[in-house]
Amino acid sequence: MGQEPRGVWKSKLGFILAASGSAIGLGNIVFFSANAYRFGAGAFYIPYLIALFVLGIPVMMLELGVGHHYRRAFPEAMYMAAGVKGEWVGWFGLLNAAVITMYYITILAWVLGTLIGAFGSLWQASAVPAFGLEAGTLSNSMSYFFNMISRYDTVFYVLIVWLLNGIVVWWGTKSIERVVKVFVPLMWLFMIVLIVRGLTLENGSNGLYLLFTPDFEVMKNPQVWQGAFSQIFFTLSLGFGIMATYASYLPKDSDQTSNAFTISFLNCSFEFIAGIAIFALLFCFAIVPNASTLSMTFFVIPEGLGAFPVGVKLFGILFYTLLLTAGLTSSVSLVEALGSGVIDRFGLRRRPVVIIVCILGAIGSVIFALPKVIDPTLANDGTLGLTLLDLFDHWAFSYGLLICGFLECVFVGWVLGADKLRKSINKTSRYQLNISFDIMIKYVIPIVILVILGYAINTEASDGGVYGHDFVMGEQSNMHILVLVSWIIFTVGGALILTGIAAQKRKKKASALVDGGAGN
Numbered sequence: 200m201g202q203e204p205r206g207v208w209k210s211k212l213g214f215i216l217a218a219s220g221s222a223i224g225l226g227n228i229v230f231f232s233a234n235a236y237r238f239g240a241g242a243f244y245i246p247y248l249i250a251l252f253v254l255g256i257p258v259m260m261l262e263l264g265v266g267h268h269y270r271r272a273f274p275e276a277m278y279m280a281a282g283v284k285g286e287w288v289g290w291f292g293l294l295n296a297a298v299i300t301m302y303y304i305t306i307l308a309w310v311l312g313t314l315i316g317a318f319g320s321l322w323q324a325s326a327v328p329a330f331g332l333e334a335g336t337l338s339n340s341m342s343y344f345f346n347m348i349s350r351y352d353t354v355f356y357v358l359i360v361w362l363l364n365g366i367v368v369w370w371g372t373k374s375i376e377r378v379v380k381v382f383v384p385l386m387w388l389f390m391i392v393l394i395v396r397g398l399t400l401e402n403g404s405n406g407l408y409l410l411f412t413p414d415f416e417v418m419k420n421p422q423v424w425q426g427a428f429s430q431i432f433f434t435l436s437l438g439f440g441i442m443a444t445y446a447s448y449l450p451k452d453s454d455q456t457s458n459a460f461t462i463s464f465l466n467c468s469f470e471f472i473a474g475i476a477i478f479a480l481l482f483c484f485a486i487v488p489n490a491s492t493l494s495m496t497f498f499v500i501p502e503g504l505g506a507f508p509v510g511v512k513l514f515g516i517l518f519y520t521l522l523l524t525a526g527l528t529s530s531v532s533l534v535e536a537l538g539s540g541v542i543d544r545f546g547l548r549r550r551p552v553v554i555i556v557c558i559l560g561a562i563g564s565v566i567f568a569l570p571k572v573i574d575p576t577l578a579n580d581g582t583l584g585l586t587l588l589d590l591f592d593h594w595a596f597s598y599g600l601l602i603c604g605f606l607e608c609v610f611v612g613w614v615l616g617a618d619k620l621r622k623s624i625n626k627t628s629r630y631q632l633n634i635s636f637d638i639m640i641k642y643v644i645p646i647v648i649l650v651i652l653g654y655a656i657n658t659e660a661s662d663g664g665v666y667g668h669d670f671v672m673g674e675q676s677n678m679h680i681l682v683l684v685s686w687i688i689f690t691v692g693g694a695l696i697l698t699g700i701a702a703q704k705r706k707k708k709a710s711a712l713v714d715g716g717a718g719n
């Protein structure tokens with residue numbers, strides 16, 4: 200069976216739109232505002248910007264550089280860079296990404312459900328029978344959300360979102376490029392409409408003072424730094440192998456330093472204006488976004504939109520369409536990275552791999568959408584699916600990404616040699632990296648990540664988790680332990696198995712070559 204040719208981006212613009220489309224997602228539109236508020240609003244920008252320059256841009260260059268140099272998806276590129284252990288890191292990153300893909304798509308399914316609600320029922324009071332609540336007990340958006348997640352129709356939405364993802368990656372770069380060319384500019388347009396609306400509301404600028412008044416006291420708190428560092432990884436889609444995969448489809452002579460700057464700049468400016476829009480929107484109605492990322496998405500923002508003097512439905516529809524388009528251009532990059540990791544490593548054909556990835560992924564997403572009510576008092580998460588989602592998010596997001604980032608830097612920095620990567624990047628780049636790049640990759644970033652992780656693990660034991668937001672179950676339950684163990688088995692064990700299978704395959708190929716050679 201001959202190998203299918205690898206994809207290539209038709210144009211540089213196509214690549215930039217796809218990579219920035221991956222970076223710009225739910226993280227920019229809602230998670231940033233929720234985190235910024237939680238970590239001291241104005242105080243958040245400074246650690247955030249430091250995180251961008253210290254961690255974000257160098258790791259972005261590393262991922263783009265590795266993918267571009269070896270022109271293979273993440274696990275194989277890491278194998279070529281740093282041997283079998285490097286390959287394990289590649290699979291670990293992808294499997295952790297798989298967990299995130301599954302629940303990211305469940306959240307997108309809820310976004311789709313809320314978009315449908317925005318045409319009417321989202322704005323009305325309703326009873327929540329699954330929890331025995333009468334109409335008016337909860338806010339309109341909360342009752343809509345809990346009704347949605349306690350019914351089986353969400354499973355249908357999950358399947359629709361997976362189908363959309365499958366269609367977009369079906370033809371690889373070709374179809375991805377087509378979709379991002381429409382969706383990404385549309386996202387910017389929607390965001391601009393929202394920001395104009397937010398700022399023209401009476402008192403719309405109140406939130407801005409809060410967002411931009413630095414508070415140096417808050418910056419003494421290590422949690423703020425931890426929040427900023429995780430946010431940068433997530434928002435730039437780093438620690439997933441996505442940027443490596445996307446860069447592997449670029450022509451040989453493309454400039455990775457300028458790509459890294461462009462993608463980071465587009466992403467962070469989108470996040471910046473989204474922060475302005477959301478803070479303006481909420482503060483003019485005196486709604487305090489003191490909420491976890493999910494409650495921000497599904498409770499707090501609709502409350503703000505519902506308070507609009509005119510055009511509630513219109514802006515609601517606009518907002519959830521924005522979330523859905525931004526989320527889709529992100530989730531397809533996850534699915535593509537997973538699929539092409541397998542395709543490149545095992546020499547398989549694209550179509551069957553896409554089908555299998557979508558089926559397995561959809562099963563995972565359905566689990567996170569399970570409507571079984573396990574906490575009728577709503578003291579915790581309410582349903583089994585949401586509880587699982589929250590617990591998996593805790594490990595995959597707060598730990599998995601940083602661990603993968605740490606390992607990438609260590610293996611590329613020390614085993615391959617940061618200088619080798621730098622020289623490869625410099626060969627085709629206008630802006631030349633100097634030795635400080637090596638120092639960042641080899642020393643600064645690994646040490647910073649280790650300090651953050653050490654701090655996080657330490658706090659984990661004492662107060663139930665630094666990232667414990669208001670959805671997370673209060674006490675350490677068996678489920679908490681079970682989720683941790685499953686996450687470790689899936690990522691660490693799964694990566695071992697895949698690395699083992701790949702090694703077997705290599706051996707077979709080598710011995711077939713030797714046999715073939717002897718026959719000649």
Ligand code: PHE
Pocket residue numbers: 221222223224225226227433434435436437439441529530532533
């Ligand atoms: N960067 C995306 C966001 O900000 C999240 C994401 C991470 C998407 C990784 C894909 C891969 O929402």
